[in-house]
Amino acid sequence: MPRRSASASSSDAQCPASWRLYIAAAVARENQMATIDASPAPVTGDPPAVTSPSAGGPGDRLAHRLNPVFRKGILLATHNRPVASFVRRYGMRLGAGNFVAGTTLDEAVVNLHRLSGLGLRTNTTILGEAIRDQAAVERVVQSYVGVLDRIAAEGLNTNLAVKLTQLGLDLDEDTAYTNVEQLVIHAASHGNFVRIDMEEFGRVDGTLRIYQRLRAAGHVNVGTVLQSYLYRTGADLEGLAPLEPNLRLVKGAYLESPTVSYPKKSEIDASYLRLAERMLAVDSFTAIATHDERLIDHVIRYTEANAIPRDRFEFQMLYGIRPALQQELAKRGYRVLVATPFGPDWYFFYMRRLAERPANVLNFARSLFRPS
Ligand SMILES: Cc1cc2nc3c(=O)[nH]c(=O)nc-3n(C[C@H](O)[C@H](O)[C@H](O)COP(=O)(O)OP(=O)(O)OC[C@H]3O[C@@H](n4cnc5c(N)ncnc54)[C@H](O)[C@@H]3O)c2cc1C
Numbered sequence: 001m002p003r004r005s006a007s008a009s010s011s012d013a014q015c016p017a018s019w020r021l022y023i024a025a026a027v028a029r030e031n032q033m034a035t036i037d038a039s040p041a042p043v044t045g046d047p048p049a050v051t052s053p054s055a056g057g058p059g060d061r062l063a064h065r066l067n068p069v070f071r072k073g074i075l076l077a078t079h080n081r082p083v084a085s086f087v088r089r090y091g092m093r094l095g096a097g098n099f100v101a102g103t104t105l106d107e108a109v110v111n112l113h114r115l116s117g118l119g120l121r122t123n124t125t126i127l128g129e130a131i132r133d134q135a136a137v138e139r140v141v142q143s144y145v146g147v148l149d150r151i152a153a154e155g156l157n158t159n160l161a162v163k164l165t166q167l168g169l170d171l172d173e174d175t176a177y178t179n180v181e182q183l184v185i186h187a188a189s190h191g192n193f194v195r196i197d198m199e200e201f202g203r204v205d206g207t208l209r210i211y212q213r214l215r216a217a218g219h220v221n222v223g224t225v226l227q228s229y230l231y232r233t234g235a236d237l238e239g240l241a242p243l244e245p246n247l248r249l250v251k252g253a254y255l256e257s258p259t260v261s262y263p264k265k266s267e268i269d270a271s272y273l274r275l276a277e278r279m280l281a282v283d284s285f286t287a288i289a290t291h292d293e294r295l296i297d298h299v300i301r302y303t304e305a306n307a308i309p310r311d312r313f314e315f316q317m318l319y320g321i322r323p324a325l326q327q328e329l330a331k332r333g334y335r336v337l338v339a340t341p342f343g344p345d346w347y348f349f350y351m352r353r354l355a356e357r358p359a360n361v362l363n364f365a366r367s368l369f370r371p372s
Helices: 008-014 017-038 056-076 083-093 105-117 134-154 171-189 203-217 233-243 265-282 293-305 323-331 345-357 358-371
Strands: 121-123 158-161 194-196 223-225 246-250 285-289 313-316 336-339
Touching: 017 323, 056 345, 083 194, 083 358, 105 121, 105 134, 134 158, 134 171, 158 171, 158 265, 171 194, 203 233, 223 233, 223 285, 246 265, 246 293, 265 285, 265 293, 285 293, 293 313, 293 323, 313 323, 313 358, 323 336, 323 358
Parallel strands: 121 158, 121 336, 158 194, 194 223, 223 246, 246 285, 285 313, 313 336
Antiparallel strands: none
């Protein structure tokens, strides 16, 4: 679809009232967030109540209420063919490039060096998931071996984050195990580290089994991820605790049923804080992966109050999201890692970023209607 210009009145005519309300709310929220990101992270004063909705004005509150609806809509639309082909065709030009460090390793390396120059650690991922073709899986494994070699040759402080469905989990668990073990061994030969991302609920058991197998086989340069939106995560954490695991804690990015996950943001946030405190007590290393300043603020206070050394945890954020906050925390002496993915297969990753913050859809739509 070619870009076209649209006057306010014509776009109003095509835009249902609920969308107009949402867009107005999203703009208000976006403006507020832009201001926050431009200023130092507020990490002093009383801890904010994480159970309350966002503390903005009426626009912010409306966006807050509508976000779960739009999040679900975007995640459902991800598997719609016309949506997929449209976004795949125009997405990189219209916004995906803000979240992806390039389509090639060479482009990603430039950004990895740039982030390193800002005092930020990085990880990288070759975008792609849910591969069900043996030959394609083998190509991914070889590509990751090349990425590890390149990281070493460039002298980058960058580790790997991999998805098991890209390494054969949907073919069978042993294939995924063998492939990820090959990468963990190769990473160890360079003194590097591999983190196994967490995917949908149906993959949690398989992912945790593979992580436990790797640890049982004596590999220590490997970690995984737990999601605070799942009811089961507290029990999973206790199950892993004896391993003194290296864990990343996230809220969770997939569309899950309320039978297995907290439906409300306030509950997900409260779960995040409970899990973060427990992880900091049992982990060998905890990665606090969120852009949510209330949670970051709480973790800073908690680690200070409990004398948890700064080399036992780090903050992790995604490439292109809250960059000022990333640098502010790094300047204050905290370890900050920026997850910096690359590759041509960015579609699912980008759709999850749109779903996390539906105002990003607004940016996408604005680009579409911007006169060329
Ligand atoms: C390093 C890292 C690794 C991750 N790995 C996984 C994983 O393995 N498995 C998994 O399920 N999920 C993963 N996620 C995604 C995670 O589950 C959340 O979906 C994502 O982090 C958004 O939640 P939040 O904690 O930032 O809080 P939110 O409440 O969603 O966001 C807080 C604030 O952050 C900003 N923000 C958040 N998302 C965006 C966005 N997309 N665009 C612009 N601004 C945004 C906004 O200002 C927002 O108000 C990862 C996230 C990070 C940072």
